[in-house]
Amino acid sequence: MNLKLRVWRQKGPEDKGRMVTYEVADVSPDASFLEMLDVLNERLILEGDDPIAFDHDCREGICGMCGMMINGVAHGPERATTTCQLHMRHFKDGDSIDIEPWRAAPFPVIKDLVVNRGALDSIIQAGGYITAPTGTAPDAHATPVPKADADAAFEAATCIGCGACVAACPNGSSMLFTAAKVAHLGLMPQGQPERSSRVISMIEAQDEAGFGGCTNAGECTTVCPKGIPLNLIGRLNADYLKAVSGR
Amino acid sequence: MKIIMAVSGAVLVLYLFAHMAGNLKIFVSAADFDHYAHWLRELGAPVLPHQWGLWIVRIGLTVAIIAHIVSATLLTIRARKARPVKYAHRPKVQGSYAARTMRWGGVIILLFVIYHILDLTTGTVHPDFAEGEVYNNVVADFAPERWYVTLFYVVSVIAVGFHLRHGIWSALRTLGQQSARGQRIARAVALAISLVLTAGFLSVPFAVTTGLVG
Amino acid sequence: MTEFWTQGEPIADTAAPDGPVETRWERRQFTAKLVNPANRRKLTVIVVGTGLAGGSAAATLGEAGYHVKSYCYQDSPRRAHSIAAQGGINAAKNYRNDGDSIYRLFYDTVKGGDFRARESNVYRLAQVSVNIIDQCVAQGVPFAREYGGLLDNRSFGGTQVSRTFYARGQTGQQLLLGAYQALERQIAAGNVEMHERHEMLELIIVDGKARGIVVRDMVTGEISTEVADAVVLASGGYGNVFFLSTNAKGCNVTATWRAHRKGAYFANPCYTQIHPTCIPESGSHQSKLTLMSESLRNDGRVWVPKKAGDHREAADIPEDERDYYLERIYPAFGNLVPRDIASRAAKNVCDEGRGVGPGGLGVYLDFADAIKRLGQPAVEAKYGNLFEMYARITGEDPYVTPMRIYPAVHYTMGGLWVDYDLQSNIPGLFVVGEANFSDHGANRLGASALMQGLADGYFVLPNTLGNYLASGPYPKVTVDHPAVVEARRDVEERIKKFLSINGDRTVDSFHRELGHIMWEYCGMERTEEGLTKAIGLIRALREEFWTRVKVPGKGEELNQNLEKAGRVADFFELGELMCIDALHRAESCGGHFRAESQTEDGEALRHDDEFAYVAAWEHAGFGTAPTLHKEDLNFEYVHPTQRSYK
Numbered sequence A: 001m002n003l004k005l006r007v008w009r010q011k012g013p014e015d016k017g018r019m020v021t022y023e024v025a026d027v028s029p030d031a032s033f034l035e036m037l038d039v040l041n042e043r044l045i046l047e048g049d050d051p052i053a054f055d056h057d058c059r060e061g062i063c064g065m066c067g068m069m070i071n072g073v074a075h076g077p078e079r080a081t082t083t084c085q086l087h088m089r090h091f092k093d094g095d096s097i098d099i100e101p102w103r104a105a106p107f108p109v110i111k112d113l114v115v116n117r118g119a120l121d122s123i124i125q126a127g128g129y130i131t132a133p134t135g136t137a138p139d140a141h142a143t144p145v146p147k148a149d150a151d152a153a154f155e156a157a158t159c160i161g162c163g164a165c166v167a168a169c170p171n172g173s174s175m176l177f178t179a180a181k182v183a184h185l186g187l188m189p190q191g192q193p194e195r196s197s198r199v200i201s202m203i204e205a206q207d208e209a210g211f212g213g214c215t216n217a218g219e220c221t222t223v224c225p226k227g228i229p230l231n232l233i234g235r236l237n238a239d240y241l242k243a244v245s246g247r
Numbered sequence B: 001m002k003i004i005m006a007v008s009g010a011v012l013v014l015y016l017f018a019h020m021a022g023n024l025k026i027f028v029s030a031a032d033f034d035h036y037a038h039w040l041r042e043l044g045a046p047v048l049p050h051q052w053g054l055w056i057v058r059i060g061l062t063v064a065i066i067a068h069i070v071s072a073t074l075l076t077i078r079a080r081k082a083r084p085v086k087y088a089h090r091p092k093v094q095g096s097y098a099a100r101t102m103r104w105g106g107v108i109i110l111l112f113v114i115y116h117i118l119d120l121t122t123g124t125v126h127p128d129f130a131e132g133e134v135y136n137n138v139v140a141d142f143a144p145e146r147w148y149v150t151l152f153y154v155v156s157v158i159a160v161g162f163h164l165r166h167g168i169w170s171a172l173r174t175l176g177q178q179s180a181r182g183q184r185i186a187r188a189v190a191l192a193i194s195l196v197l198t199a200g201f202l203s204v205p206f207a208v209t210t211g212l213v214g
Numbered sequence C: 001m002t003e004f005w006t007q008g009e010p011i012a013d014t015a016a017p018d019g020p021v022e023t024r025w026e027r028r029q030f031t032a033k034l035v036n037p038a039n040r041r042k043l044t045v046i047v048v049g050t051g052l053a054g055g056s057a058a059a060t061l062g063e064a065g066y067h068v069k070s071y072c073y074q075d076s077p078r079r080a081h082s083i084a085a086q087g088g089i090n091a092a093k094n095y096r097n098d099g100d101s102i103y104r105l106f107y108d109t110v111k112g113g114d115f116r117a118r119e120s121n122v123y124r125l126a127q128v129s130v131n132i133i134d135q136c137v138a139q140g141v142p143f144a145r146e147y148g149g150l151l152d153n154r155s156f157g158g159t160q161v162s163r164t165f166y167a168r169g170q171t172g173q174q175l176l177l178g179a180y181q182a183l184e185r186q187i188a189a190g191n192v193e194m195h196e197r198h199e200m201l202e203l204i205i206v207d208g209k210a211r212g213i214v215v216r217d218m219v220t221g222e223i224s225t226e227v228a229d230a231v232v233l234a235s236g237g238y239g240n241v242f243f244l245s246t247n248a249k250g251c252n253v254t255a256t257w258r259a260h261r262k263g264a265y266f267a268n269p270c271y272t273q274i275h276p277t278c279i280p281e282s283g284s285h286q287s288k289l290t291l292m293s294e295s296l297r298n299d300g301r302v303w304v305p306k307k308a309g310d311h312r313e314a315a316d317i318p319e320d321e322r323d324y325y326l327e328r329i330y331p332a333f334g335n336l337v338p339r340d341i342a343s344r345a346a347k348n349v350c351d352e353g354r355g356v357g358p359g360g361l362g363v364y365l366d367f368a369d370a371i372k373r374l375g376q377p378a379v380e381a382k383y384g385n386l387f388e389m390y391a392r393i394t395g396e397d398p399y400v401t402p403m404r405i406y407p408a409v410h411y412t413m414g415g416l417w418v419d420y421d422l423q424s425n426i427p428g429l430f431v432v433g434e435a436n437f438s439d440h441g442a443n444r445l446g447a448s449a450l451m452q453g454l455a456d457g458y459f460v461l462p463n464t465l466g467n468y469l470a471s472g473p474y475p476k477v478t479v480d481h482p483a484v485v486e487a488r489r490d491v492e493e494r495i496k497k498f499l500s501i502n503g504d505r506t507v508d509s510f511h512r513e514l515g516h517i518m519w520e521y522c523g524m525e526r527t528e529e530g531l532t533k534a535i536g537l538i539r540a541l542r543e544e545f546w547t548r549v550k551v552p553g554k555g556e557e558l559n560q561n562l563e564k565a566g567r568v569a570d571f572f573e574l575g576e577l578m579c580i581d582a583l584h585r586a587e588s589c590g591g592h593f594r595a596e597s598q599t600e601d602g603e604a605l606r607h608d609d610e611f612a613y614v615a616a617w618e619h620a621g622f623g624t625a626p627t628l629h630k631e632d633l634n635f636e637y638v639h640p641t642q643r644s645y646k
């Protein structure tokens, strides 16, 4: 199939950037979205143009490295799918596709579609862990975890840190990401001792990093490739209220 | 900030309930309705002097509205700051429209409330306003030939409905609602409250316009 | 043939204590020197890589009080390729009371490695496996649990006990997040300096000791030199030499190869694990291959048409014209033969022209019988998510048309040579995780790589590295030391060279072609003739690369093609060494099948009398044949036997 792409090109952090149009011909419907860009890049290199920079690594939907806005939707039209797992068969011959980087103040553009998501790491640094120095752990069976809690914690822990939730949120809020981590750790007995301090410092860290405030718009969950549910945000708020009132 | 939002919003919702209940007295009788307006002014009597009660409510409301608007504005500013560069391809709405229109909806409501107070409380923009004759004021307002006023009321009340549907649900979430069952209940509660309020408010202008009352 | 290598002195693992295998690790820990906690702050350790091995090592060393500098090429340490592991992690917990023990895990691993691994290392791995699970649970890793709240286990990779711990199909992610969170905690505490999007391009050696690295900031292109008291490489495997593999796109050999060029021995480079159940290539745009869980072979039946060149749809091929070749050749194990056998058999039928799908590179994995026998809902419950993944990638519905599968490169058992202390032959250079060669011999058992990575990083390295550092102090090195300056200049010149060639072929086109050569001649089945040919082809292609490659852009910016060019250049040299190693090992063992060395009925034939050693290769200078150092392997506990699955 033949497609018309409008791609955000930005030479570096200081460049203003603009949308540039490319025609791509004979795209295989079996190719993934990133493979389609690979093919375009090969051509651009040989034509003496600068290839389009985009982040990716595992290409199997688990590392969270890839991500772009495709026609205004984070990770593109398929639900619960990362960009690398989106295949061209979901587009039609002659389609025109707009491709942009994640946009949020805490995610400055580095080049083209590559942004810096380090702010998400800073939220984890603030408390997204359980303090368990190596070698001090009791036997794994010392504390049973009810299956329901373990399963729920797992669901929350499937977040791959891709940042699509931030990119889609009208407020540029990282609430879903933070909520997923708070729920993952808060649902396990091991996470209880630090539960209150964790939620307060993680919320503070996300405000400090410049993310917007959540108004429960719910866009985040619809683009989340791992389907992290919105009610985890309620859970986060409950934990937060409890933590601040108990302070 | 979100908590201020939720609490101020809740105060406003409570007021809306009281206000709707009052408005619905129009169906009982003109006298009753006027009486209600009068009662408003005697609120708190004999403990409080004439109109004090009303003023307390008014102050409370104003505080709530200001707190609400201030926090909404701050959130909006933060959101703008968090996304300094807009998307070229306007993001498709993936979640709900009610959620995406909170800000504009809120502004419409504010404009409406200002007009509404000038209209029915002070009478500034009312063609033949008479202090105390609330029943007549309302009936005159929604006369069929003044359809545009009616339309404005209707649109605004629907905007209120949307605003509330998302707002109430959101407020519950902000206050910590989290389970899947809770979510269904919250959605239902939000929908019910907004439907009841919308229907309740809408019934008055409809009734007047169609001549059921008047 | 010996024009390709020269024989050097034998080497030995002098760090391992002898005596009873059960107490070797304890005795080693006791004899290791300790660093006074107050002095640790003054000691800097560089850790390259943030996967299970590097992440756990950096977090643990940071916690212990060392000053740690950590590097990864991704934008966050959480994205290291360990995140992709699906299946699970082994540990000898014996929670099932099914007769498992440290000894049995040890035994299975040595045997699974086809008697090409060290007993002392493997025994320690089995011992430490128990602590790994405790550690991970304490960190909040959400392992699968049973209704009673205790941990669930499954059996994996052909073992008879249930010792694999898992977190649905995302064990790697959950374990890595545990290590990543521990790492982030140390970063926040100021003990670990994290450098994301930094690629190591050279090792710095001063007075014979590893003292630092040269890195390129992948955002600004800035080249900088980092010095330290010791360097740890945890940079993962090199399966991407094949271009198509299940590895992430960025996986590379650069970190270990640069160390190899500086004198570190590269051990057993030819040992590659090829996984039989991957989704086949769909066309020339293909950029990587996706693994599907081996568990599919429990119920799916593998077949191809009996006739070569039969292009009918699967449904149109009648039962009696299908060849269920695994069931036919291996009646005892059928579709459940080990990875290497299943892979090779698939290649053979495809070579006969009986492959299915685009390019004839695929075999059917058919669930029709399973659906008939168990019903669709049961099949869905068991494999639903895998079927969904398959449908997402191929656009075909595996409930209706049989899946197509093909083998793909998955894991590399070879890596830098290390002793029992995980120290390479360069003092101060430690290598952990998939980047070293240590524990899996010629073949790795399923769910053992995660175990090894975490064992190395959490438990082994922190002890043995301490011993090295306690033997110091080593003289301070500054960034203007001549050796440092030279290493930096080498890197800068190489980058300049890439950018100046300005030829007419892209880096990817070379990588793809190299991959084809490797797959064809150094893949599932190797022959002397093929390997010799491959060496010639690789050399010619490498020449061409250095004259015709086109790397666009500048060095001082984010330049993904420049990154690739550096990696591919190293893959060329590694590819050649892999072929030489495969050529010299004239036996079949584990992942290495030499056509000349098979039994009468076509099975792998090992030659323990000649080849029971680790092949550690020394770089002898560019264009000079590498030197082979042999480390003899002794089996005191598990005695070598031939495998048979008929």
Ligand SMILES: Cc1cc2nc3c(=O)[nH]c(=O)nc-3n(C[C@H](O)[C@H](O)[C@H](O)COP(=O)(O)OP(=O)(O)OC[C@H]3O[C@@H](n4cnc5c(N)ncnc54)[C@H](O)[C@@H]3O)c2cc1C
Binding pocket: C048, C049, C050, C051, C052, C053, C054, C055, C071, C072, C073, C074, C077, C079, C080, C081, C082, C083, C084, C085, C086, C087, C088, C089, C171, C172, C198, C199, C200, C201, C234, C235, C236, C237, C246, C247, C248, C251, C252, C254, C255, C291, C410, C411, C432, C433, C434, C435, C446, C447, C448, C449, C450, C451, C453
């Ligand atoms: C699809 C798949 C499924 C698997 N499933 C299983 C399983 O179920 N069970 C199991 O036990 N094993 C499994 N494995 C194998 C296992 O995942 C890996 O062997 C293991 O995770 C490797 O861990 P590592 O820490 O050594 O390296 P990696 O996790 O690969 O980490 C490498 C690190 O080094 C960094 N790095 C690399 N090069 C450089 C450089 N030049 N400069 C700076 N940094 C660099 C990277 O950024 C990264 O942080 C699987 C592998 C694959 C591919």
Ligand code: HEM
Binding pocket: A214, A215, A216, A217, B002, B004, B005, B006, B007, B008, B009, B010, B012, B013, B016, B065, B068, B069, B072, B073, B102, B103, B105, B106, B107, B109, B110, B113, B160, B163, B164, B166, B167, B168, B170, B171, B174
């Ligand atoms: C300029 C005027 C207004 C603006 C800009 C505005 C904006 C908003 C915004 C942005 C929210 C946030 C949604 C969220 O947090 O999830 C909200 C919530 C809400 N609004 Fe308004 N609004 C305005 C006026 C009003 C009025 C007049 C009422 C009542 C009649 C009202 C009732 C509510 C309620 C009940 C909520 C839910 C509270 C919450 O979610 O925390 N709003 N409003």
Ligand code: HEM
Binding pocket: B019, B023, B037, B040, B058, B109, B113, B116, B117, B120, B121, B134, B138, B153, B156, B157, B160, B201, B202, B204, B205
């Ligand atoms: C169509 C339905 C409505 C009717 C018929 C109606 C009628 C009235 C009347 C008659 C008054 C004057 C009362 C008095 O001064 O005695 C009044 C006041 C007021 N109404 Fe409404 N109203 C309607 C909808 C709304 C809505 C939707 C809102 C808010 C979002 C609202 C907010 C107010 C406020 C804030 C006052 C001023 C109260 C005061 O300060 O005295 N009204 N309304």
Ligand code: SF4
Binding pocket: A158, A159, A160, A161, A162, A163, A164, A165, A166, A176, A177, A180, A220, A223, A224, A225, A226, A227, A228
């Ligand atoms: S919550 Fe979802 S969208 Fe957000 S970072 Fe995690 S996986 Fe990505």
Ligand code: F3S
Binding pocket: A168, A169, A170, A171, A172, A173, A174, A175, A176, A213, A214, A215, A216, A217, A218, A219, A220, A221, A230, A233
């Ligand atoms: S879209 Fe944004 S506003 Fe909250 S619910 Fe999601 S973070």
Ligand code: FES
Binding pocket: A055, A056, A057, A058, A059, A060, A061, A062, A063, A064, A065, A066, A067, A082, A083, A084, A085
């Ligand atoms: S590239 Fe890893 S999730 Fe897409």
